[in-house]
Structure formats: structure tokens, C-alpha cells
Amino acid sequence: MKKIVICLFFVIALASTGLKAQTQLYLQYAFDKTLSVACIIDYRLEDDMTLDVTMLQAKDDASWDRLVADFNVAALPQNLLQSLADGNEVVLTHYGMKNHPQTPAVAKGDSVDVNNSCFMGIEYREKTIWVFHYSTPEQLDYLQGKLGLYAMEDCGKGVGIGDMFFCMNRESDEEQGLLKSFFDKK
Amino acid sequence: MESNRQITSEEDVRKLIHSGQWSQHRKRVVRRVVAAGVAVVALPLATIGLLRQDGLGASSSGPMVASVETPMSVHAPQEQPQQVEPAVKNRAHNTTVIAKNAEPRQETAVLDSETQPASAQPPQEFAMASEQPQVERPDILAEFQETEYSMIVWNDYSEADTIVDRLNHFLIKKGV
Helix, strand or coil, rough: HHHHHHHHHHHHHHHCCCCCCHHHHHHCCCCCCCCCCCEEEEEEECCCCCEEEEEEEEECCHHHHHHHHHHHCCCCCEEEEHCCCCCCEEEEEEECCCCCCCCCCCCCCCCCHHEEEEEEECCCCCCCEEECCCCCHHHHHHHHHHHHHHHHHHCCCCCCCCCCEEECCCCCCHHHHHHHHHHHHC | HHHHHHCCCHHHHHHHHHHHHHHHHHHHHHHHHHHHHHHHHHHHHHHHHHHHHHHCCCCCCHHHHHCCCHHHHHHHCCCCCCCCEEECCCCCCCCEEEEHHHHHHHHEEEECCCCCCCCCCCHHHHHHHCCCCCCCHHHHHHHHHHCCCCEEECCCHHHHHHHHHHHHHHHHHHHH
């Protein structure tokens, strides 16, 4: 009963802010004690641009495996993850459906519906998924520029919207080779 | 011997009355009834007491200590209060923080910057607000230092401070 009351309180609080998909996503995972879940409302990207962001971080490998399955996140080869030096991170970004971001990502070549899609960034080392709930073309452009395009440059891969992007900082030649090898298979 | 004979008929009663032993017989009968009653009540109580001494009941004194102090009851790890409840932070108004902490505390702290009691500890998010994420591009970090948001909802109080910093770091890192 106590939980129901608390949950109801936050539903009302979130609903009052006009949230929809964000609320659903947050509440879907908020009571999972193996996850750290946060919803940032009106996160300011630029002076006149804000964005709602949901963070889901797994606290252990088991919960991370569940998240990966829920969000259809591609699993990286173990040798690549193990070869990462300190400070390096592999990030996968892709699009999902706004109301159901855990559904399979938008396939390559599919047009991205601004009104019904979200952009996700996955940090493997941190076991974290960032869901960016954009709602305008400007927000999408920003995310593509901030996340997608830079990631493509890093990987030297000219892939289009809807594909998956990787970003790795200071990768070694060996890591770069593993990354490209995995990426080419996609 | 007289007192032990069987009283089975009305004639036996008359003989007892005439001999003056009737009152003694009644006392003897009453004593036997009382003894039987005490036995009926005491036997179950004694049985229960023995069972409790064997560790099947709750007790913590006398010889029961050894059986109670088993690894199951004493050294078993206490279940940690891992369940956390969602919390809401509203920085737009920068006034109200509603945080529901771990279950055993059984309390909901409603802290207001204007009405916060003197005894209340400052919320962790304010204490940590000055910490900056470790990034390689301080020039890009400066771009995000004025980042604002209207509200954060989170389910893990211990992680709440770093959420925005981590998001800033994530976006900056991707921009490198």
C-alpha cells in the first residue's frame, strides 16, 4: 500500500510536467533495485534548446544483461571489452521508438520519425544507457552532431542515420582493429 | 487399611459416617481431584517448556542461549535495505527536495531551503554540486557549466549527485 501511494505520487508529479514516454520508461525501471534510474527534465543543450533524458545504469552484470536484452543493444565481443585500456570507452548509439525504446532499434535506411523515436547512447564500461527523448528536428540535429557525427569520424565510418555508431577514445591499434572488425560485420 | 477400602455402596457410606471417617474420605477425594487437575495442566506446560529449551521456541535465557546462538539466527547476514524509492529534485525553483530514503528509516524527508530545520543535514546533491567531472577538455566543460534543467527524478539517492555531471561528461566525451 505504501509503495502504491508513493508510486502514485510520482506518477502525478511526473504527469503534471507533461511527460509521457519519459515517465513510462522511468517508472518501468525505477523500482528495480539493481538499477540506478534517473529522468532529467528539460536538460539544457543550448540556450534555447532543452531535452529530456533518461539514464539507466545497471549495478551488476545480471541487470546489465537484462537491460541489454530489453533495449536490443548489440553485445560487444568480449575480447574487445577486455582489451580496453583504462579510460577508454566504447559507446554504441542507435535509435529506438520513443514510446517503447526497448523495441528493436530503427533499422539502417529507415527514416527517423522525430515524433516517435528517441536516440540512445550506450556506455558499456559504465553499464549505462542514456535515452534522449527528442521531439523537434533541431534536437535531433543536435544529437546527431553531438553524438552521431563525431562517433562516425572517430570510427572513420560513413554510416547513415539509423545505423549504429561507435565511439572510442584513445583506442590503440589493436582495439581499433577489433572495433572495425566488429563494426564491419554489422 | 480402612481408608484404602473401596466405597462402592450406600452401606459403605453409612458405615463410614457411623465410624466418623466420612470427612477424612471426602478430603482424600478432594486432594486426588486437585492433584489430577494440577497434573493435567502442568504436564502440557512442562512439555512446551522442554520444547522451547530445545530451541524450537523463542527464548534467550538459561540453557537456551547455546541453541539460539546458531549461525542461522546470529551470524546470518542482515538483509540490507536495498530498496530505494524514487525521489524528485526541482532545480528550476531550487527550493524543494523530496527524498525518500531507504526502507528502514521509515521517513520521508521534505526539505525546503526556506523552511529547512536547523537539525536537518544538507541534501547531498547540494553538497556535491561544486564537484566537476574529470574530463580531458576543460574548454568544452566550461560550455556545460551553466547547464540547467528543470527537474531530476531518480531512484537511487546515492547516485543523484552525479547524474547531470555524468550526462555532461557523456556528451562532452562524445564530442571529443
